[in-house]
Amino acid sequence: xxxxxxxxxxxxxxxxxxxxxxxxxxxxxxxxxxxxxxxxxxxxxxxxxxxxxxxxxxxxxxxxxxxxxxxxxxxxxxxxxxxxxxxxxxxxxxxxxxxxxxxxxxxxxxxxxxxxxxxxxxxxxxxxxxxxxxx
Numbered sequence: 001x002x003x004x005x006x007x008x009x010x011x012x013x014x015x016x017x018x019x020x021x022x023x024x025x026x027x028x029x030x031x032x033x034x035x036x037x038x039x040x041x042x043x044x045x046x047x048x049x050x051x052x053x054x055x056x057x058x059x060x061x062x063x064x065x066x067x068x069x070x071x072x073x074x075x076x077x078x079x080x081x082x083x084x085x086x087x088x089x090x091x092x093x094x095x096x097x098x099x100x101x102x103x104x105x106x107x108x109x110x111x112x113x114x115x116x117x118x119x120x121x122x123x124x125x126x127x128x129x130x131x132x133x134x135x
Contacts, residue, residue, distance in 0.1 A: 003082060006072075008044045009045065009046060010082055012040050012043075016040070018062075030062075046069075050069060053065075074109060083102045084101070097109070
């Protein structure tokens with residue numbers, strides 16, 4: 001699956017109205033499992049059988065669907081994100097640092113095993129400095 005196809009799916013998932021959500025170790029984002037939401041996802045290539053694996057007759061979890069099916073690489077607390085390449089460094093105390101490119105911009109994410117993420121868009125100067133470290 002191409003990055004563009006993944007992004008089309010994530011655009012739909014990010015647009016669905018959230019009924020209930022929770023963060024932390026057992027994070028979830030529930031949306032209504034109705035005909036409209038199923039059709040929107042069917043239109044971008046997700047079969048109803050796949051959607052239904054991540055919920056019940058009333059709701060399904062977009063977070064579980066996105067990560068479980070490999071459409072998503074990161075959830076920033078506000079939206080699901082996919083990217084082609086990334087560099088990840090595991091740190092102490094359950095933290096990780098990841099640098100990735102999304103929508104043509106470089107970002108640095110610091111996140112914990114519990115799902116909390118802090119994301120900063122890097123300036124051209126910062127990207128140049130990082131590249132110089134590895135030359």
